[in-house]
Amino acid sequence: MKVTTAGIDLAKNVFQVHGVDEHGKTVLRKQLKREQVAPFFANLQTCLIGMEACGSAHHWARKLQALDHTVRLVAPQFVKPYVKTNKNDAADAEAICEAVARPNMRFVPVKNIEQQAVLALHRVRQGFIKARTAQANQIRGLLAEFGLIVPQGIGNIAARVPELIEDASNELPGSFRMLVDQLVDHLKVLDTHVLNLEAKIKAWHRESEISRKLEQIPGIGPVTASALVATIGDAKAFENARQLAAWMGLVPRQHSTGGKAKLLGISKRGDTYLRTLLIHGARSAILAAQRKATKEDSWLGKLLLRRTPNVAAVALANKNARVVWALLAKDRTYRSDRATMAAGA
Incomplete structure:
Protein backbone atom coordinates (compact mmCIF):
# COMPACT_ATOMS: atom_id res chain seq x y z
CA MET A 1 0.00 0.00 0.00
CA LYS A 2 1.59 3.25 -1.17
CA VAL A 3 -0.41 6.33 -0.23
CA THR A 4 0.53 9.40 -2.26
CA THR A 5 -2.33 11.69 -1.19
CA ALA A 6 -4.35 11.61 2.01
CA GLY A 7 -7.23 13.61 3.42
CA ILE A 8 -7.91 13.96 7.13
CA ASP A 9 -11.26 14.98 8.58
CA LEU A 10 -10.24 16.64 11.84
CA ALA A 11 -12.25 16.32 15.04
CA LYS A 12 -11.80 16.49 18.80
CA ASN A 13 -11.35 12.77 19.42
CA VAL A 14 -12.08 10.68 16.29
CA PHE A 15 -10.23 11.42 13.03
CA GLN A 16 -11.12 9.94 9.64
CA VAL A 17 -8.35 9.32 7.07
CA HIS A 18 -8.81 8.67 3.35
CA GLY A 19 -5.83 7.84 1.14
CA VAL A 20 -5.26 7.21 -2.57
CA ASP A 21 -2.32 5.95 -4.60
CA GLU A 22 -0.64 7.63 -7.58
CA HIS A 23 -3.45 6.46 -9.88
CA GLY A 24 -6.18 7.95 -7.68
CA LYS A 25 -7.37 4.54 -6.45
CA THR A 26 -8.56 4.40 -2.86
CA VAL A 27 -6.10 2.36 -0.78
CA LEU A 28 -6.78 3.65 2.73
CA ARG A 29 -9.90 4.24 4.80
CA LYS A 30 -9.19 4.40 8.49
CA GLN A 31 -10.60 5.87 11.66
CA LEU A 32 -8.06 7.03 14.25
CA LYS A 33 -8.28 8.15 17.83
CA ARG A 34 -6.54 11.41 18.68
CA GLU A 35 -3.53 9.72 20.28
CA GLN A 36 -3.14 7.41 17.27
CA VAL A 37 -2.77 10.13 14.61
CA ALA A 38 0.90 11.07 15.13
CA PRO A 39 2.19 7.45 15.41
CA PHE A 40 0.18 6.40 12.35
CA PHE A 41 1.62 9.09 10.09
CA ALA A 42 5.09 8.64 11.54
CA ASN A 43 5.03 5.09 10.12
CA LEU A 44 3.44 6.15 6.82
CA GLN A 45 5.60 6.94 3.82
CA THR A 46 5.82 10.69 3.17
CA CYS A 47 2.90 11.94 1.11
CA LEU A 48 0.67 14.94 0.43
CA ILE A 49 -1.83 15.46 3.24
CA GLY A 50 -4.88 17.71 3.02
CA MET A 51 -6.97 19.10 5.86
CA GLU A 52 -9.73 21.64 6.19
CA ALA A 53 -8.59 24.97 7.64
CA CYS A 54 -10.60 24.64 10.84
CA GLY A 55 -9.96 24.33 14.57
CA SER A 56 -6.57 22.72 15.41
CA ALA A 57 -5.68 22.49 11.70
CA HIS A 58 -2.50 24.56 12.06
CA HIS A 59 -1.41 22.49 15.06
CA TRP A 60 -1.75 19.22 13.16
CA ALA A 61 -0.16 20.73 10.06
CA ARG A 62 2.95 21.57 12.05
CA LYS A 63 2.98 18.12 13.65
CA LEU A 64 2.77 16.32 10.29
CA GLN A 65 5.26 18.65 8.62
CA ALA A 66 7.73 17.68 11.33
CA LEU A 67 7.29 14.08 10.11
CA ASP A 68 8.38 15.20 6.59
CA HIS A 69 4.88 15.10 5.11
CA THR A 70 3.68 17.85 2.76
CA VAL A 71 0.62 19.42 4.34
CA ARG A 72 -1.93 21.66 2.63
CA LEU A 73 -4.86 23.40 4.32
CA VAL A 74 -8.00 23.91 2.23
CA ALA A 75 -10.78 26.38 3.05
CA PRO A 76 -13.99 24.46 3.94
CA GLN A 77 -16.02 26.17 1.19
CA PHE A 78 -13.62 24.75 -1.40
CA VAL A 79 -14.06 21.21 -0.04
CA LYS A 80 -17.88 21.21 -0.02
CA PRO A 81 -18.31 20.74 -3.82
CA TYR A 82 -16.38 17.46 -3.65
CA VAL A 83 -18.72 15.83 -1.10
CA LYS A 84 -20.59 13.34 -3.30
CA THR A 85 -23.32 12.09 -0.97
CA ASN A 86 -24.63 12.78 2.49
CA LYS A 87 -22.31 14.37 4.99
CA ASN A 88 -20.33 12.00 7.19
CA ASP A 89 -16.72 11.71 8.33
CA ALA A 90 -15.73 9.25 5.59
CA ALA A 91 -17.30 11.36 2.83
CA ASP A 92 -15.64 14.50 4.20
CA ALA A 93 -12.20 12.85 4.31
CA GLU A 94 -12.63 11.62 0.74
CA ALA A 95 -13.69 15.11 -0.40
CA ILE A 96 -10.65 16.67 1.28
CA CYS A 97 -8.39 14.11 -0.41
CA GLU A 98 -9.93 14.96 -3.77
CA ALA A 99 -9.79 18.74 -3.25
CA VAL A 100 -6.15 18.87 -2.14
CA ALA A 101 -5.03 17.09 -5.32
CA ARG A 102 -6.61 19.66 -7.65
CA PRO A 103 -3.88 21.60 -9.52
CA ASN A 104 -5.66 24.97 -9.29
CA MET A 105 -6.75 24.68 -5.66
CA ARG A 106 -6.00 27.61 -3.34
CA PHE A 107 -4.48 26.79 0.03
CA VAL A 108 -4.30 28.46 3.43
CA PRO A 109 -0.74 29.16 4.65
CA VAL A 110 0.22 27.17 7.75
CA LYS A 111 0.82 29.46 10.71
CA ASN A 112 3.65 28.97 13.20
CA SER A 208 9.18 42.74 14.88
CA GLU A 209 11.17 44.36 12.07
CA ILE A 210 8.58 43.34 9.46
CA SER A 211 5.70 44.78 11.48
CA ARG A 212 7.54 48.08 11.94
CA LYS A 213 8.11 48.18 8.17
CA LEU A 214 4.37 47.96 7.49
CA GLU A 215 3.65 50.72 10.01
CA GLN A 216 5.28 53.22 7.61
CA ILE A 217 2.27 52.89 5.26
CA PRO A 218 -0.29 55.68 5.87
CA GLY A 219 -3.40 54.12 7.38
CA ILE A 220 -1.59 51.21 9.04
CA GLY A 221 -0.69 51.39 12.73
CA PRO A 222 0.86 48.91 15.20
CA VAL A 223 -2.36 46.90 15.69
CA THR A 224 -3.04 46.54 11.96
CA ALA A 225 0.61 45.87 11.11
CA SER A 226 0.96 43.11 13.69
CA ALA A 227 -2.32 41.50 12.57
CA LEU A 228 -1.16 41.56 8.93
CA VAL A 229 2.21 39.98 9.70
CA ALA A 230 0.69 37.28 11.90
CA THR A 231 -2.12 36.43 9.46
CA ILE A 232 -0.35 36.62 6.10
CA GLY A 233 2.88 34.90 7.12
CA ASP A 234 4.78 34.28 3.87
CA ALA A 235 3.47 36.79 1.32
CA LYS A 236 5.14 34.81 -1.48
CA ALA A 237 2.30 32.31 -1.13
CA PHE A 238 0.28 34.87 -3.12
CA GLU A 239 1.21 35.22 -6.77
CA ASN A 240 0.65 38.96 -6.94
CA ALA A 241 -0.67 41.95 -5.03
CA ARG A 242 -4.21 41.65 -6.33
CA GLN A 243 -4.46 38.08 -5.09
CA LEU A 244 -3.69 39.26 -1.57
CA ALA A 245 -6.30 42.04 -1.85
CA ALA A 246 -8.83 39.50 -3.15
CA TRP A 247 -7.97 37.17 -0.25
CA MET A 248 -8.96 40.01 2.11
CA GLY A 249 -12.23 40.61 0.23
CA LEU A 250 -11.25 44.10 -0.97
CA VAL A 251 -11.78 43.58 -4.71
CA PRO A 252 -15.13 43.84 -6.57
CA ARG A 253 -17.51 40.91 -6.89
CA GLN A 254 -18.21 39.89 -10.45
CA HIS A 255 -21.44 38.91 -12.15
CA SER A 256 -20.14 38.72 -15.70
CA THR A 257 -21.52 36.70 -18.58
CA GLY A 258 -21.53 36.69 -22.36
CA GLY A 259 -18.31 38.69 -22.50
CA LYS A 260 -19.90 41.56 -20.56
CA ALA A 261 -18.06 42.46 -17.39
CA LYS A 262 -20.26 43.55 -14.50
CA LEU A 263 -18.48 44.58 -11.28
CA LEU A 264 -20.37 44.95 -8.02
CA GLY A 265 -19.33 45.95 -4.50
CA ILE A 266 -16.38 44.41 -2.73
CA SER A 267 -16.60 40.66 -2.18
CA LYS A 268 -16.11 40.81 1.63
CA ARG A 269 -14.47 37.39 1.52
CA GLY A 270 -11.64 36.29 3.75
CA ASP A 271 -10.68 37.69 7.14
CA THR A 272 -13.27 40.24 8.30
CA TYR A 273 -11.00 41.47 11.08
CA LEU A 274 -8.13 42.36 8.72
CA ARG A 275 -10.46 44.03 6.26
CA THR A 276 -12.06 46.09 9.03
CA LEU A 277 -8.69 47.24 10.34
CA LEU A 278 -7.51 48.28 6.87
CA ILE A 279 -10.70 50.21 6.08
CA HIS A 280 -10.76 52.00 9.45
CA GLY A 281 -7.08 52.83 9.00
CA ALA A 282 -7.83 54.18 5.53
CA ARG A 283 -10.56 56.42 6.97
CA SER A 284 -8.03 57.78 9.45
CA ALA A 285 -5.51 58.42 6.67
CA ILE A 286 -8.16 60.27 4.63
CA LEU A 287 -9.02 62.51 7.58
CA ALA A 288 -5.33 63.26 8.10
CA ALA A 289 -4.94 64.04 4.40
CA GLN A 290 -7.94 66.39 4.47
CA ARG A 291 -6.52 68.24 7.49
CA LYS A 292 -3.22 68.66 5.67
CA ALA A 293 -4.99 69.82 2.49
CA THR A 294 -3.64 67.03 0.28
CA LYS A 295 -2.75 68.19 -3.22
CA GLU A 296 -5.55 67.62 -5.71
CA ASP A 297 -3.09 66.17 -8.24
CA SER A 298 -2.14 63.32 -5.89
CA TRP A 299 -3.74 59.88 -6.17
CA LEU A 300 -5.79 60.32 -3.00
CA GLY A 301 -6.69 63.92 -3.86
CA LYS A 302 -8.04 62.96 -7.30
CA LEU A 303 -9.95 60.05 -5.75
CA LEU A 304 -11.65 62.25 -3.16
CA LEU A 305 -12.76 64.67 -5.89
CA ARG A 306 -14.75 62.03 -7.76
CA ARG A 307 -15.77 59.55 -5.03
CA THR A 308 -17.40 59.70 -1.59
CA PRO A 309 -15.16 59.31 1.49
CA ASN A 310 -16.48 55.78 2.17
CA VAL A 311 -15.67 54.61 -1.36
CA ALA A 312 -12.29 56.31 -1.15
CA ALA A 313 -11.58 54.53 2.16
CA VAL A 314 -12.21 51.12 0.61
CA ALA A 315 -10.08 52.01 -2.41
CA LEU A 316 -7.23 53.16 -0.17
CA ALA A 317 -7.53 49.97 1.90
CA ASN A 318 -7.29 47.95 -1.34
CA LYS A 319 -4.21 49.93 -2.37
CA ASN A 320 -2.61 49.49 1.06
CA ALA A 321 -3.14 45.72 0.87
CA ARG A 322 -1.26 45.67 -2.43
CA VAL A 323 1.55 47.79 -0.98
CA VAL A 324 1.78 45.35 1.92
CA TRP A 325 2.29 42.49 -0.54
CA ALA A 326 5.02 44.41 -2.36
CA LEU A 327 6.88 45.16 0.88
CA LEU A 328 6.63 41.60 2.23
CA ALA A 329 7.08 39.56 -0.94
CA LYS A 330 9.85 41.69 -2.44
CA ASP A 331 11.52 42.76 0.81
CA ARG A 332 11.15 46.47 0.12
CA THR A 333 10.98 49.50 2.37
CA TYR A 334 8.03 51.84 2.05
CA ARG A 335 8.59 55.10 0.23
CA SER A 336 5.70 57.47 -0.40
CA ASP A 337 6.96 58.35 -3.88
CA ARG A 338 6.97 54.65 -4.84
CA ALA A 339 3.65 53.65 -3.26
CA THR A 340 1.75 53.63 -6.54
CA MET A 341 4.41 51.61 -8.32
CA ALA A 342 4.62 49.10 -5.45
CA ALA A 343 0.84 48.68 -5.34
CA GLY A 344 0.72 47.75 -9.01
CA ALA A 345 3.68 45.38 -8.83
Whole structure:
Protein backbone atom coordinates (compact mmCIF):
# COMPACT_ATOMS: atom_id res chain seq x y z
CA MET A 1 0.00 0.00 0.00
CA LYS A 2 1.59 3.25 -1.17
CA VAL A 3 -0.41 6.33 -0.23
CA THR A 4 0.53 9.40 -2.26
CA THR A 5 -2.33 11.69 -1.19
CA ALA A 6 -4.35 11.61 2.01
CA GLY A 7 -7.23 13.61 3.42
CA ILE A 8 -7.91 13.96 7.13
CA ASP A 9 -11.26 14.98 8.58
CA LEU A 10 -10.24 16.64 11.84
CA ALA A 11 -12.25 16.32 15.04
CA LYS A 12 -11.80 16.49 18.80
CA ASN A 13 -11.35 12.77 19.42
CA VAL A 14 -12.08 10.68 16.29
CA PHE A 15 -10.23 11.42 13.03
CA GLN A 16 -11.12 9.94 9.64
CA VAL A 17 -8.35 9.32 7.07
CA HIS A 18 -8.81 8.67 3.35
CA GLY A 19 -5.83 7.84 1.14
CA VAL A 20 -5.26 7.21 -2.57
CA ASP A 21 -2.32 5.95 -4.60
CA GLU A 22 -0.64 7.63 -7.58
CA HIS A 23 -3.45 6.46 -9.88
CA GLY A 24 -6.18 7.95 -7.68
CA LYS A 25 -7.37 4.54 -6.45
CA THR A 26 -8.56 4.40 -2.86
CA VAL A 27 -6.10 2.36 -0.78
CA LEU A 28 -6.78 3.65 2.73
CA ARG A 29 -9.90 4.24 4.80
CA LYS A 30 -9.19 4.40 8.49
CA GLN A 31 -10.60 5.87 11.66
CA LEU A 32 -8.06 7.03 14.25
CA LYS A 33 -8.28 8.15 17.83
CA ARG A 34 -6.54 11.41 18.68
CA GLU A 35 -3.53 9.72 20.28
CA GLN A 36 -3.14 7.41 17.27
CA VAL A 37 -2.77 10.13 14.61
CA ALA A 38 0.90 11.07 15.13
CA PRO A 39 2.19 7.45 15.41
CA PHE A 40 0.18 6.40 12.35
CA PHE A 41 1.62 9.09 10.09
CA ALA A 42 5.09 8.64 11.54
CA ASN A 43 5.03 5.09 10.12
CA LEU A 44 3.44 6.15 6.82
CA GLN A 45 5.60 6.94 3.82
CA THR A 46 5.82 10.69 3.17
CA CYS A 47 2.90 11.94 1.11
CA LEU A 48 0.67 14.94 0.43
CA ILE A 49 -1.83 15.46 3.24
CA GLY A 50 -4.88 17.71 3.02
CA MET A 51 -6.97 19.10 5.86
CA GLU A 52 -9.73 21.64 6.19
CA ALA A 53 -8.59 24.97 7.64
CA CYS A 54 -10.60 24.64 10.84
CA GLY A 55 -9.96 24.33 14.57
CA SER A 56 -6.57 22.72 15.41
CA ALA A 57 -5.68 22.49 11.70
CA HIS A 58 -2.50 24.56 12.06
CA HIS A 59 -1.41 22.49 15.06
CA TRP A 60 -1.75 19.22 13.16
CA ALA A 61 -0.16 20.73 10.06
CA ARG A 62 2.95 21.57 12.05
CA LYS A 63 2.98 18.12 13.65
CA LEU A 64 2.77 16.32 10.29
CA GLN A 65 5.26 18.65 8.62
CA ALA A 66 7.73 17.68 11.33
CA LEU A 67 7.29 14.08 10.11
CA ASP A 68 8.38 15.20 6.59
CA HIS A 69 4.88 15.10 5.11
CA THR A 70 3.68 17.85 2.76
CA VAL A 71 0.62 19.42 4.34
CA ARG A 72 -1.93 21.66 2.63
CA LEU A 73 -4.86 23.40 4.32
CA VAL A 74 -8.00 23.91 2.23
CA ALA A 75 -10.78 26.38 3.05
CA PRO A 76 -13.99 24.46 3.94
CA GLN A 77 -16.02 26.17 1.19
CA PHE A 78 -13.62 24.75 -1.40
CA VAL A 79 -14.06 21.21 -0.04
CA LYS A 80 -17.88 21.21 -0.02
CA PRO A 81 -18.31 20.74 -3.82
CA TYR A 82 -16.38 17.46 -3.65
CA VAL A 83 -18.72 15.83 -1.10
CA LYS A 84 -20.59 13.34 -3.30
CA THR A 85 -23.32 12.09 -0.97
CA ASN A 86 -24.63 12.78 2.49
CA LYS A 87 -22.31 14.37 4.99
CA ASN A 88 -20.33 12.00 7.19
CA ASP A 89 -16.72 11.71 8.33
CA ALA A 90 -15.73 9.25 5.59
CA ALA A 91 -17.30 11.36 2.83
CA ASP A 92 -15.64 14.50 4.20
CA ALA A 93 -12.20 12.85 4.31
CA GLU A 94 -12.63 11.62 0.74
CA ALA A 95 -13.69 15.11 -0.40
CA ILE A 96 -10.65 16.67 1.28
CA CYS A 97 -8.39 14.11 -0.41
CA GLU A 98 -9.93 14.96 -3.77
CA ALA A 99 -9.79 18.74 -3.25
CA VAL A 100 -6.15 18.87 -2.14
CA ALA A 101 -5.03 17.09 -5.32
CA ARG A 102 -6.61 19.66 -7.65
CA PRO A 103 -3.88 21.60 -9.52
CA ASN A 104 -5.66 24.97 -9.29
CA MET A 105 -6.75 24.68 -5.66
CA ARG A 106 -6.00 27.61 -3.34
CA PHE A 107 -4.48 26.79 0.03
CA VAL A 108 -4.30 28.46 3.43
CA PRO A 109 -0.74 29.16 4.65
CA VAL A 110 0.22 27.17 7.75
CA LYS A 111 0.82 29.46 10.71
CA ASN A 112 3.65 28.97 13.20
CA ILE A 113 3.23 29.10 16.97
CA GLU A 114 4.28 32.75 17.26
CA GLN A 115 1.75 33.84 14.65
CA GLN A 116 -1.04 32.00 16.42
CA ALA A 117 -0.05 33.52 19.76
CA VAL A 118 -0.18 37.07 18.35
CA LEU A 119 -3.52 36.39 16.66
CA ALA A 120 -4.83 35.07 19.98
CA LEU A 121 -4.09 38.50 21.50
CA HIS A 122 -5.99 40.16 18.67
CA ARG A 123 -8.99 37.83 18.96
CA VAL A 124 -9.27 38.23 22.74
CA ARG A 125 -8.86 42.01 22.44
CA GLN A 126 -11.63 42.13 19.86
CA GLY A 127 -13.85 40.07 22.17
CA PHE A 128 -13.28 42.50 25.03
CA ILE A 129 -14.05 45.45 22.73
CA LYS A 130 -17.38 43.88 21.76
CA ALA A 131 -18.17 43.17 25.41
CA ARG A 132 -17.22 46.74 26.34
CA THR A 133 -19.50 48.17 23.63
CA ALA A 134 -22.36 45.91 24.72
CA GLN A 135 -21.90 46.96 28.36
CA ALA A 136 -21.87 50.66 27.44
CA ASN A 137 -25.05 50.24 25.38
CA GLN A 138 -26.75 48.41 28.25
CA ILE A 139 -25.92 51.23 30.68
CA ARG A 140 -27.12 53.83 28.18
CA GLY A 141 -30.37 51.92 27.58
CA LEU A 142 -31.14 51.42 31.27
CA LEU A 143 -30.65 55.12 32.02
CA ALA A 144 -32.79 56.07 29.02
CA GLU A 145 -35.70 54.17 30.60
CA PHE A 146 -35.55 56.72 33.44
CA GLY A 147 -35.32 59.68 31.08
CA LEU A 148 -31.57 60.15 31.48
CA ILE A 149 -29.78 60.48 28.13
CA VAL A 150 -26.01 60.08 27.90
CA PRO A 151 -24.27 61.77 24.91
CA GLN A 152 -22.85 59.56 22.18
CA GLY A 153 -19.34 58.21 22.61
CA ILE A 154 -18.20 55.46 24.92
CA GLY A 155 -16.01 57.93 26.84
CA ASN A 156 -19.12 59.78 28.02
CA ILE A 157 -20.27 56.71 29.97
CA ALA A 158 -17.43 56.89 32.49
CA ALA A 159 -17.45 60.70 32.49
CA ARG A 160 -21.19 61.43 32.83
CA VAL A 161 -22.83 58.40 34.46
CA PRO A 162 -21.24 58.79 37.94
CA GLU A 163 -22.59 62.37 38.08
CA LEU A 164 -26.07 61.15 37.15
CA ILE A 165 -25.97 58.48 39.85
CA GLU A 166 -24.92 60.95 42.55
CA ASP A 167 -27.50 63.56 41.51
CA ALA A 168 -30.34 63.33 44.03
CA SER A 169 -32.73 65.37 41.89
CA ASN A 170 -33.29 62.59 39.33
CA GLU A 171 -35.21 60.43 41.87
CA LEU A 172 -33.51 57.16 40.96
CA PRO A 173 -34.12 54.23 43.35
CA GLY A 174 -31.14 53.33 45.54
CA SER A 175 -30.99 49.77 44.22
CA PHE A 176 -30.83 51.08 40.63
CA ARG A 177 -28.02 53.49 41.51
CA MET A 178 -26.02 50.61 42.98
CA LEU A 179 -26.71 48.47 39.88
CA VAL A 180 -25.53 51.14 37.43
CA ASP A 181 -22.46 51.82 39.56
CA GLN A 182 -21.61 48.11 39.40
CA LEU A 183 -22.04 48.12 35.60
CA VAL A 184 -19.75 51.16 35.27
CA ASP A 185 -17.10 49.35 37.31
CA HIS A 186 -17.43 46.35 34.99
CA LEU A 187 -17.04 48.68 31.99
CA LYS A 188 -13.82 50.03 33.47
CA VAL A 189 -12.50 46.48 33.98
CA LEU A 190 -13.19 45.64 30.34
CA ASP A 191 -11.47 48.84 29.24
CA THR A 192 -8.43 47.91 31.34
CA HIS A 193 -8.29 44.49 29.67
CA VAL A 194 -8.39 46.11 26.22
CA LEU A 195 -5.58 48.52 27.09
CA ASN A 196 -3.43 45.73 28.55
CA LEU A 197 -3.80 43.60 25.43
CA GLU A 198 -3.05 46.58 23.19
CA ALA A 199 0.15 47.15 25.17
CA LYS A 200 1.19 43.52 24.58
CA ILE A 201 0.41 43.80 20.86
CA LYS A 202 2.44 47.01 20.58
CA ALA A 203 5.33 45.41 22.48
CA TRP A 204 5.39 42.54 19.98
CA HIS A 205 5.14 45.07 17.14
CA ARG A 206 8.22 46.96 18.38
CA GLU A 207 10.24 43.73 18.41
CA SER A 208 9.18 42.74 14.88
CA GLU A 209 11.17 44.36 12.07
CA ILE A 210 8.58 43.34 9.46
CA SER A 211 5.70 44.78 11.48
CA ARG A 212 7.54 48.08 11.94
CA LYS A 213 8.11 48.18 8.17
CA LEU A 214 4.37 47.96 7.49
CA GLU A 215 3.65 50.72 10.01
CA GLN A 216 5.28 53.22 7.61
CA ILE A 217 2.27 52.89 5.26
CA PRO A 218 -0.29 55.68 5.87
CA GLY A 219 -3.40 54.12 7.38
CA ILE A 220 -1.59 51.21 9.04
CA GLY A 221 -0.69 51.39 12.73
CA PRO A 222 0.86 48.91 15.20
CA VAL A 223 -2.36 46.90 15.69
CA THR A 224 -3.04 46.54 11.96
CA ALA A 225 0.61 45.87 11.11
CA SER A 226 0.96 43.11 13.69
CA ALA A 227 -2.32 41.50 12.57
CA LEU A 228 -1.16 41.56 8.93
CA VAL A 229 2.21 39.98 9.70
CA ALA A 230 0.69 37.28 11.90
CA THR A 231 -2.12 36.43 9.46
CA ILE A 232 -0.35 36.62 6.10
CA GLY A 233 2.88 34.90 7.12
CA ASP A 234 4.78 34.28 3.87
CA ALA A 235 3.47 36.79 1.32
CA LYS A 236 5.14 34.81 -1.48
CA ALA A 237 2.30 32.31 -1.13
CA PHE A 238 0.28 34.87 -3.12
CA GLU A 239 1.21 35.22 -6.77
CA ASN A 240 0.65 38.96 -6.94
CA ALA A 241 -0.67 41.95 -5.03
CA ARG A 242 -4.21 41.65 -6.33
CA GLN A 243 -4.46 38.08 -5.09
CA LEU A 244 -3.69 39.26 -1.57
CA ALA A 245 -6.30 42.04 -1.85
CA ALA A 246 -8.83 39.50 -3.15
CA TRP A 247 -7.97 37.17 -0.25
CA MET A 248 -8.96 40.01 2.11
CA GLY A 249 -12.23 40.61 0.23
CA LEU A 250 -11.25 44.10 -0.97
CA VAL A 251 -11.78 43.58 -4.71
CA PRO A 252 -15.13 43.84 -6.57
CA ARG A 253 -17.51 40.91 -6.89
CA GLN A 254 -18.21 39.89 -10.45
CA HIS A 255 -21.44 38.91 -12.15
CA SER A 256 -20.14 38.72 -15.70
CA THR A 257 -21.52 36.70 -18.58
CA GLY A 258 -21.53 36.69 -22.36
CA GLY A 259 -18.31 38.69 -22.50
CA LYS A 260 -19.90 41.56 -20.56
CA ALA A 261 -18.06 42.46 -17.39
CA LYS A 262 -20.26 43.55 -14.50
CA LEU A 263 -18.48 44.58 -11.28
CA LEU A 264 -20.37 44.95 -8.02
CA GLY A 265 -19.33 45.95 -4.50
CA ILE A 266 -16.38 44.41 -2.73
CA SER A 267 -16.60 40.66 -2.18
CA LYS A 268 -16.11 40.81 1.63
CA ARG A 269 -14.47 37.39 1.52
CA GLY A 270 -11.64 36.29 3.75
CA ASP A 271 -10.68 37.69 7.14
CA THR A 272 -13.27 40.24 8.30
CA TYR A 273 -11.00 41.47 11.08
CA LEU A 274 -8.13 42.36 8.72
CA ARG A 275 -10.46 44.03 6.26
CA THR A 276 -12.06 46.09 9.03
CA LEU A 277 -8.69 47.24 10.34
CA LEU A 278 -7.51 48.28 6.87
CA ILE A 279 -10.70 50.21 6.08
CA HIS A 280 -10.76 52.00 9.45
CA GLY A 281 -7.08 52.83 9.00
CA ALA A 282 -7.83 54.18 5.53
CA ARG A 283 -10.56 56.42 6.97
CA SER A 284 -8.03 57.78 9.45
CA ALA A 285 -5.51 58.42 6.67
CA ILE A 286 -8.16 60.27 4.63
CA LEU A 287 -9.02 62.51 7.58
CA ALA A 288 -5.33 63.26 8.10
CA ALA A 289 -4.94 64.04 4.40
CA GLN A 290 -7.94 66.39 4.47
CA ARG A 291 -6.52 68.24 7.49
CA LYS A 292 -3.22 68.66 5.67
CA ALA A 293 -4.99 69.82 2.49
CA THR A 294 -3.64 67.03 0.28
CA LYS A 295 -2.75 68.19 -3.22
CA GLU A 296 -5.55 67.62 -5.71
CA ASP A 297 -3.09 66.17 -8.24
CA SER A 298 -2.14 63.32 -5.89
CA TRP A 299 -3.74 59.88 -6.17
CA LEU A 300 -5.79 60.32 -3.00
CA GLY A 301 -6.69 63.92 -3.86
CA LYS A 302 -8.04 62.96 -7.30
CA LEU A 303 -9.95 60.05 -5.75
CA LEU A 304 -11.65 62.25 -3.16
CA LEU A 305 -12.76 64.67 -5.89
CA ARG A 306 -14.75 62.03 -7.76
CA ARG A 307 -15.77 59.55 -5.03
CA THR A 308 -17.40 59.70 -1.59
CA PRO A 309 -15.16 59.31 1.49
CA ASN A 310 -16.48 55.78 2.17
CA VAL A 311 -15.67 54.61 -1.36
CA ALA A 312 -12.29 56.31 -1.15
CA ALA A 313 -11.58 54.53 2.16
CA VAL A 314 -12.21 51.12 0.61
CA ALA A 315 -10.08 52.01 -2.41
CA LEU A 316 -7.23 53.16 -0.17
CA ALA A 317 -7.53 49.97 1.90
CA ASN A 318 -7.29 47.95 -1.34
CA LYS A 319 -4.21 49.93 -2.37
CA ASN A 320 -2.61 49.49 1.06
CA ALA A 321 -3.14 45.72 0.87
CA ARG A 322 -1.26 45.67 -2.43
CA VAL A 323 1.55 47.79 -0.98
CA VAL A 324 1.78 45.35 1.92
CA TRP A 325 2.29 42.49 -0.54
CA ALA A 326 5.02 44.41 -2.36
CA LEU A 327 6.88 45.16 0.88
CA LEU A 328 6.63 41.60 2.23
CA ALA A 329 7.08 39.56 -0.94
CA LYS A 330 9.85 41.69 -2.44
CA ASP A 331 11.52 42.76 0.81
CA ARG A 332 11.15 46.47 0.12
CA THR A 333 10.98 49.50 2.37
CA TYR A 334 8.03 51.84 2.05
CA ARG A 335 8.59 55.10 0.23
CA SER A 336 5.70 57.47 -0.40
CA ASP A 337 6.96 58.35 -3.88
CA ARG A 338 6.97 54.65 -4.84
CA ALA A 339 3.65 53.65 -3.26
CA THR A 340 1.75 53.63 -6.54
CA MET A 341 4.41 51.61 -8.32
CA ALA A 342 4.62 49.10 -5.45
CA ALA A 343 0.84 48.68 -5.34
CA GLY A 344 0.72 47.75 -9.01
CA ALA A 345 3.68 45.38 -8.83
